[in-house]
Amino acid sequence: MMSTTKRSARKCSTSIASKIRKKLDSSDVHSDSKTKKIPKGNEKQSIKLSNDPNTSQVKQIKETTIYSATKAFDYTFYNRPCEELARALLGKKLVRLSDKGERLCGTIVETEAYLGHPDKGAHSYKGKTNKNEAMFLEPGTAYVYHIHSYCCMNISSKGDGAAVLLRALEPVENIPSMIKLRQKRTPGKTFKSHELCNGPSKLCLSLDVTKDQINKEDMTKSTKIWMENGDEIKPDRIVHCKRINISYAEEWVDKPLRYYIQGNKCVSKLDKEAEKAM
DNA sequence: GAGACGATTCGG
């Protein structure tokens, strides 16, 4: 059947990509950490991204004017603990190249960390299933799932079953196209820019992120979706608070695993208590 | 194959 064919095709390309990546990794391991070998076109970013993501790192990269998948963040960016990746993603730009070849792009302003077992909020809490498998794949793998007929997107981090949920973006490029994508779902409705991507499923609608197309994409290699640098976010502007809509997660309900940029208009929900405590 | 459920969204 068609779905079976698709699935096996995807698995095939995934395993090839992971072989390529393993080669790159092993070359890293054998080189001095300060003079790491880096895939062509990634030099500036890779060197910088190996350092602390929350300190100054971006000035040089802003000069980059040619955007392509080869500029995507490399494995070392994603291969870090989930909570750290959730912070590091704030301020970075998510780029989706549409079927028409158009860049749909927004800056990440809100994330949540899901840690895998024993995090009762995580889809991966009880272990690997067909549905959540992407959470267990290499750091930098997209995990897209369906919820109430919508999609949400995560990025796998270091740690078994750990991934970062993208909860909100600030739209940056080709906003009219994003509006059209939202309007497919709710025809006639108008959207202000800050209302386009202020929720995990809204950002998927706006960037045409679907499970079919994006789940299990390797964001270090994909030509459909990847990350680019944006403005530096100062650590003291990051609000650290409880996650949203996980009331079933028992003692994990109150753990501070959500992160957002204070004062950004595109954040889905403010936590005034957490902000007061800053 | 029926039934339940959900890391959401929208409209009233």
Add this chain to the structure above:
DNA sequence: CGAATCGTCTCT
């Protein structure tokens, strides 16, 4: 605050 709406999982 309740309904929508649908893929996935868990039984029967």
